[in-house]
Amino acid sequence: MVLIGKCEEMCSEAEKKLRYKEGLLHILEIKKGTEKNPRPLPDPKRVVKCFSRSAAGRESNENELRTPNALQRTVNYLLLDVADNQIISWNNTYDFIVDRLLAVRQDIVIQDISRSYTISLLQPIVKFYAYSAYRLCESPISDFDPVLNKKNLQECLKKLLLIYDDFDYLQSKIGVLKDFCYNQEEFEILFSDCRQFFEALYILFNLGDTHCIYRGLKLEKKWRTNLVQNSIKMSLCYKNGNWIRLCRMMVKLPPLLAGIASLHLPEIRRKTLEKMSIAFSSKNLSYPIETLQKELLYGTKNELIFDCDRYGIKCSQSEINFIKTDFDKFSKLVSTRKEKFVIDKFIDVKPSFVLKSNTF
Template sequence: MSNITNYLQGKCKEMCPQEEIKMREKEKLLHMLEMVPGTEKSKFPKASKKHMVKAFCRSAAGKQIDKENNLRPPKVLLKTVSYLLCDVIATKKLPWHSVYDFITDRLMAVRQDMVVQNISKAESITILQPIVRFHAYAAYKLVLCHESVANFDPTLNNSHLQECLKRLLHFYDGCNNYLYTDINPTCNDYIVETRPEFEALYIIFNLGNDEPLRRVLSIPDKCKTELVKNALKLSLCYRCGNFTRLCRLIKNLPPLLRATASLHLPQVRRKTLQIMSTAYHSKNLAFPTKVLKDILLYGTTEELLQDCKYYGITGDKECIYLTKQSFDVTKTAAAPRHESLVNSKYMDENLQSIILG
C-alpha cells in the first residue's frame, strides 16, 4: 500500500466561492465591506462579488471545508491576503477595530485553506509573512487605542500572532537543508533575505523566554544577521536586568520590531523604577529627571512623572526622589501608551509596504 497522502487541490478562482456568496446573501450574512455600495441599509443587501471574501467557519459546525470548488489555490490565497492587507486595511468606512475583526476572520479562512491543501513550504512562507506582520502591527495599534475587550482582545490577537509565527518558522526550518545547496538559488535568496525579520520578531515578542533563545542556536548561520543578533542581545538584557542597554537597543530596531518591543516598555520601566528605588534609596539624594526620561525612552517629562506618581514615587521636572518605602509593589505595570520612539505616522502612511514587504 502507498503511504502517499493525496491532498485536495483548490479549484475556486475567486476570493469567495459562488456557493458561499449565494448563501450569505440569502441569509443576510454579508459584512458591510462586502455589500454593493448603496444597498447597505436596504432590507436585502446585495453582495459585491469583487469584494466578497471567504469567511472562516469551523468544521465542527457541520460545514464542508473539503470541497475542491470551495478551496482557493495558493495564487488566489495570496491575492486574497494582498486585497485584505492593501485595500481593506486602508478603508475609512469603519472604525479600525471593526476592520481588524473582518480581516482577522478572513485571514483565518485563508490559513484553513492552506492546511486543507497542504500547500508547499515556499507558498506557505509567502502567504504567512504578511499575516504575521498584520497581527504584530495590530498588537501595537489597538492596545494603544485602549479599546475595550469587547472590541479588541489583545490576548486573542497575541494567540493568532504566536500561532502564525511558529507555523512560519516551522516552514523556514523545513527549508534549512536547501540553504547550503544550489537546487533553487532564487528561493534560497528569498528565504535568507526575509527570514531574519521573523526570527527577530519571535525573540522580541517572547522577550526573555527560553525557547526563542534556544532556537537561535539551531538556525543556519546565513540567517544570523545583525538584526537577529540585536534581538538576541535585547532578550538577554531583559533576562539579566540590564534595562539601560535594552532601551538603547530598542532604538536601533526597524519600525515594526520597534513597535513590538515597545509593548514591553511598561514592564521594563516598572522593574527599573523598583530596582532604583532600592539602589538609590536616600533622603538626601535625587536622580535627574531628564536623565531618567532619556534612559527609559519616555517621550516627555510629564509621562515619566505620571508613572512615578502611579508607583508612589515623588518627583518634579528637575529630580526624582527614590526611596524603597515609597515604591508601591502592589501596582502592576502601567498601561501602554503611544511611544515617541515609534513613529506611528510613518507606520500608518507606509502601512502597506511594511505589512506586505
C-alpha cells in the same frame, strides 16, 4: 486523502449567494450604491470567504477550497487594500481581516499547500498580527483582545519558523530545492531577504525567553544578520536586567520591530524603577527626571510622573526621590501605550506599506 482546492475566487459562488440571501454581507463587501437597499448587493470583487468552524461529519468541498493563487490574491487584497480603507475604523477593519485570515489559514491546513506558498502567505499574515498588536495596544478589551492576537501571532510565527527549518534541513541534505519552491527567484526574495526580520521578530516578541535566544544563537551564520544579533543582545539584556542598554538599542530598530519591542516597556520600566528605588534610596539625594525620561524612552515627563505615582515613588517636574520602602510592589502594572519614538517611525506610513512581505 488531501483535498485540492478548485475555487479561483476570494469566495465561492455558493457562499456569496448564501450570505446575500441571509443578509450576512460585511459593509466592506457590499456593492457601492446599494448600501441603503433593504438587501444590499454583494460586490463580486470584494466578497471574501468568511471563517466557519469545521463541524463533525461535515466534509470540506473542493469547490469551496481556494487554490494557492486565489489565497495569495486574497491575502494581498486584505492587507494591501482593505487595511488602508477609510470606510470603517481600524478596530473594525481588524475584526474583518482577522476573520478572513482565519479562513485563509484553514484552507492552507486542509490542502497541505506547498512550503513555498505557505511562506508567501504566512509572512504578511504574521506582520498583520504584529502590526495590530502595537497599533491597537491602547484599545479597550471590548474592541481588541491582545491575548487572542498574541496567540494567533505565535501560532503563525512558529509555523513559519518550522518551514524555515525544513528549508535548512533539505538544503543540507540535497543541496537544491527544485521541489521546494514554485519560482526560485521569487522564493529567494520571500525567503532569504525577509527571513532575518521574522527571526528577529520571534526573539523580540518573546523578549528574555531562553528558547528563543538559543534558536537565534544556533542559526546558520548567513541568517544571523546584524538585525538578528542585535535582537539576541536585547533579549539577553532583558534577561540580565540591563534595562538602560536595552532601551538604547530599542530606538534603533525598524518601525514594526520597535513597536513590538515597545510592548515590553511597561514591565521594563517597572523593574527599573523598583531597582532604582533600592540602588538610589536616599532622603537627601534626588535623580534628574529628564535623564530618566530619556533613558526609559518616555515621550513626556507626565508619562514618567504618572508611572511614579502608580508605584508610590515621590517626584516633581524636575526630580525623583527614591526611597526603597516607598515602592508599591503590589500596584497594578501600567497599561501599554503608543510610544512617541515608535509613533515618529510610523509618520505618513500606510498600513499596506508596513504589511508588505519585503518591507521592514
